[in-house]
Amino acid sequence: MSHADDVFIKNFLAILGALVLFTILAFILARSVGFGAMEQMQGNPQAVAERIQPVGAVRTGKPGDEPVPLETQAAAVAPAGVPAAAEQTGEQIYNTTCMACHTTGVAGAPKLDEKDVWAARVAQGLDLLVQNAVNGKNAMPAKGGNPSLSDDDIKRAVEYMLTQAGVSAP
Numbered sequence: 001m002s003h004a005d006d007v008f009i010k011n012f013l014a015i016l017g018a019l020v021l022f023t024i025l026a027f028i029l030a031r032s033v034g035f036g037a038m039e040q041m042q043g044n045p046q047a048v049a050e051r052i053q054p055v056g057a058v059r060t061g062k063p064g065d066e067p068v069p070l071e072t073q074a075a076a077v078a079p080a081g082v083p084a085a086a087e088q089t090g091e092q093i094y095n096t097t098c099m100a101c102h103t104t105g106v107a108g109a110p111k112l113d114e115k116d117v118w119a120a121r122v123a124q125g126l127d128l129l130v131q132n133a134v135n136g137k138n139a140m141p142a143k144g145g146n147p148s149l150s151d152d153d154i155k156r157a158v159e160y161m162l163t164q165a166g167v168s169a170p
């Protein structure tokens with residue numbers, strides 16, 4: 001073995017020893033800083049729950065009331081089955097689907113201010129009127145051209161139109 005090899009091995013072992021010493025020191029230091037906090041936490045579910053609890057809770061009710069416990073809140077907002085789609089009022093349906101023709105009188109559509117015309121038409125009976133609106137009649141498209149509306153929706157819209165025209169169903 002040459003002299004150069006001796007020097008290399010000596011230096012190599014010195015550095016290796018220093019690294020091992022540093023590792024042991026770091027380990028001891030970490031233990032003393034932690035004070036066994038880890039072991040304390042692991043054996044104590046209460047402490048864990050406190051540490052990971054949410055930063056805020058929703059408070060409903062009057063000011064000064066006790067906050068509602070989280071489990072109660074969760075039960076209150078849990079959906080009961082599929083939520084029913086909000087039912088549109090006759091006015092809403094008229095405004096979105098029927099207004100285009102029935103406000104201006106496009107293609108001979110009876111307008112809302114034509115009380116006489118509506119009075120004559122309603123004389124056939126409300127049911128037939130609704131049926132014609134559902135199935136379409138001449139230039140009046142079935143369901144006003146909006147097939148997503150139900151027969152009940154159309155009925156409410158027709159009732160709204162009659163109210164606006166000042167005509168009462170027989």
Ligand code: HEC
Nearest residue numbers: 097098101107108109121129132133138139140143144157
């Ligand atoms: C594209 C234009 C148009 C739209 C949109 C429209 N209507 Fe009409 N509607 C007409 C026309 C035109 C008539 C006249 C039909 C006839 O008697 O010849 C009419 C007639 C009616 C009548 C009278 C039917 C009868 O038996 O005399 C009702 C009721 C009615 N519409 C309801 C509605 C409702 C409700 C909507 C919305 C859901 C609607 N319409 C949307 C054009 C329209």
